Amino acid sequence: MAKKKFGWGLIGYGGMGNYHFEKLSLRDDVEIIGTYDINPERCKIAESKGLHAFASAEELLNDDRIDFITIATPNEFHKDYAIRAMEAGKAVISEKPVTMSSEELDEIIKCSEKTGKLFTVHQNRRWDPCYRTVKKIHDENKLGRIFRIEHRVHGSRGVPGDWRNRQPGGGMVYDWGVHLLDQMLMMMNGAKVISIYATLTHITNDEVDDGFTALIKFDNDTEWIIEVSTNNFISLPYWYVLGENGSAQIDDWKGNGTISMVTDWENKDAVPVQAGVGLTKTMAPRTDDTIDEYPTEPVESNWAEYYDNILEVLEGKAEPIVTHAQQRRLIKLIENIFTSAEENKVIDEIF
Ligand SMILES: NC(=O)c1ccc[n+]([C@@H]2O[C@H](COP(=O)([O-])OP(=O)(O)OC[C@H]3O[C@@H](n4cnc5c(N)ncnc54)[C@H](O)[C@@H]3O)[C@@H](O)[C@H]2O)c1
Numbered sequence: 001m002a003k004k005k006f007g008w009g010l011i012g013y014g015g016m017g018n019y020h021f022e023k024l025s026l027r028d029d030v031e032i033i034g035t036y037d038i039n040p041e042r043c044k045i046a047e048s049k050g051l052h053a054f055a056s057a058e059e060l061l062n063d064d065r066i067d068f069i070t071i072a073t074p075n076e077f078h079k080d081y082a083i084r085a086m087e088a089g090k091a092v093i094s095e096k097p098v099t100m101s102s103e104e105l106d107e108i109i110k111c112s113e114k115t116g117k118l119f120t121v122h123q124n125r126r127w128d129p130c131y132r133t134v135k136k137i138h139d140e141n142k143l144g145r146i147f148r149i150e151h152r153v154h155g156s157r158g159v160p161g162d163w164r165n166r167q168p169g170g171g172m173v174y175d176w177g178v179h180l181l182d183q184m185l186m187m188m189n190g191a192k193v194i195s196i197y198a199t200l201t202h203i204t205n206d207e208v209d210d211g212f213t214a215l216i217k218f219d220n221d222t223e224w225i226i227e228v229s230t231n232n233f234i235s236l237p238y239w240y241v242l243g244e245n246g247s248a249q250i251d252d253w254k255g256n257g258t259i260s261m262v263t264d265w266e267n268k269d270a271v272p273v274q275a276g277v278g279l280t281k282t283m284a285p286r287t288d289d290t291i292d293e294y295p296t297e298p299v300e301s302n303w304a305e306y307y308d309n310i311l312e313v314l315e316g317k318a319e320p321i322v323t324h325a326q327q328r329r330l331i332k333l334i335e336n337i338f339t340s341a342e343e344n345k346v347i348d349e350i351f
Contacts, residue, residue, distance in 0.1 A: 006314055009066040009090070010035040011057060011081050012073035013046045016095055020070045020122075021051055023304070029311055036060045038073075057081065061088040067314060068118070071095060074162075075169030079104045082119060083111045091118035091314060097178040100168055102331045109324045118313055120320045121327055124303055125179040126186060132299035133255030134239050134248070135187050142259065143243025149187075150225040151180050154235035158204035171208030173200070173334055176228040181333050184216070184224055185326065191220040196347045198337040203231045214337050219350070248296065255298030264290040 008024055010017050013035040024030045034052035036059070037043050043053035054060040060069070061084060068091035071081045078094045085092045092112075098121045099105045112119035125131060138146055153176050164170045195217045200209035211229035218224070227236075239250035239257070245265070250257035272279040305321075312318035329351065336347045 005029045005031075006067040006311060007031045007033045007063075007065040009033050009054075009060050009063065009069040010051075011037075011060065011069060011071045011085075012077070012095075013037040013042045013051070013053070014072060017070070017072035018049075020072060021046075021049075024307065027304075027307065030307070031065065033063060033066050034060060057084070061085055061090065066090055068093065068310065070122070075100065075174055076163075079108055082108050086111050086115045086117040086119060089115070089117065091310075092120070093310060094119070094121050096121055096123060096182075097174045097331070097334070098327060099331065100174065102328065102335060105327060105331050109328075112324070118310070118320060119324070120310070120313075120322045122306070123179070123182045123322045123326075124306060125183060126321075127301040127303040127306065128183070128253060129255040129298050129301055130238055130250050130253050131183045131187075132301050133257075133296055134241060134250060136299050137241060137248050137259070137296070138187055141243075142246065143241060143248060143261070144245035146222055146241060146243045148223050148225075148242040149184075150227070150240040151184065152225075152227040152229070152236050152238060152240075153180065154227075154232035155230045156233050156235075158230050159208060159210045164208070165205060166207055171200075171205075172211050172228045172230060173209055173337055177212060177214075177226065177334065177337070178330065180226045180228065181214075181337075182326070182330055184226060185329060185333070188218050188220065188222065191218040191222070192350050193217070193333065194219050194348065194350050196333070196336045196340050197345075198340040200338075200341040201229065201231070209341075212337065212341065214340075216333075250296060255296055257296040259294055259296055261292045262286075262290060263292050 008030050010021060025032055034054050035046050036054045036057045046053045069085050070093045071078050072095045075097055079099050082092045082094050108119055159165050164175055193216060198212055198214040201211040204210050213227045216224045237249045237251055241248040246261035248259045270281055270284050272281045273284045275283055309318055309321045313320050332351060340347045
């Protein structure tokens with residue numbers, strides 16, 4: 001049988017490591033070479049699934065058949081493995097968040113530049129259908145000028161009782177925030193962040209944040225609320241988007257939801273209604289003849305494009321979709337969220 005194009009190795013065969021393994025096993029242009037996991041039990045499970053387990057990371061990194069690796073260990077170990085792998089001549093995909101500080105990220109980027117080896121990060125949620133659906137609504141200017149986007153992920157189980165529960169590298173800003181913030185930066189397409197105010201929650205956990213809320217303003221006059229929470233027994237909608245002429249709400253990961261467009265903005269006929277114990281004209285509900293409501297059109301996406309791109313980069317035919325500059329901005333945003341929350345202040349740095 002002809003050799004497949006690129007040999008792949010995996011460091012950290014946990015939940016996400018297995019996800020990468022299963023997905024890459026379906027490709028005919030990738031040769032699965034093996035994994036290394038610090039936990040012998042995980043190595044046994046890997047072997048039982050036909051995935052060779054190396055005895056050490058060194059052995060994996062010295063294997064000439066491996067062209068590129070994915071790092072899917074807990075967050076605190078990404079940096080050292082990324083640097084060791086690039087120095088051993090391997091291209092590197094790190095799971096998110098690649099590091100916990102811009103200094104560490106700079107060390108990795110410097111190593112990538114020095115060795116000429118690819119270093120990129122698995123920002124897979126750029127392919128989430130709900131994100132794609134909102135991005136389309138945004139890019140097509142469907143609602144008129146969008147002035148506010150709220151994006152929430154709400155759970156009710158606290159922080160999982162694994163490495164996410166401790167420092168360094170645990171908590172929801174790193175775990176989920178990194179996805180939502182990356183999606184936001186992508187959708188804002190180069191608009192500059194002009195201010196950030198954030199709060200962290202510690203409802204169930206003192207050591208790491210179990211959720212956060214960030215209000216982020218851009219120089220294109222769009223403001224965002226990004227919220228991750230793990231103590232919500234009633235969830236708010238995933239996305240809530242406000243434009244001058246309409247609103248959109250997304251209710252699931254697939255992008256299903258509702259768009260409501262005004263058809264008669266002036267609506268001079270509004271009459272005061274009883275609201276609670278008073279009257280209001282301002283908050284009077286609209287009548288059907290001034291509103292056009294219809295379902296969103298969920299956008300499908302194909303996450304396999306992520307690895308398609310990696311292989312094209314390895315062949316010298318493309319640039320990586322997830323770039324160093326994007327990662328620098330993302331980590332800076334995360335650092336600013338922590339500073340804002342810790343010091344209870346608005347960060348008005350422009351970047
Ligand atoms: N992109 C996504 O959608 C997504 C989803 C889940 C997790 N992740 C990321 O993937 C990474 C792993 O998360 P997970 O949920 O699979 O965790 P996990 O705990 O299921 O797996 C981590 C694995 O790494 C191994 N490990 C721990 N320390 C190691 C070390 N020093 N060297 C080698 N192996 C080591 C553990 O034994 C375990 O098998 C994290 O960075 C996480 O943020 C990404």
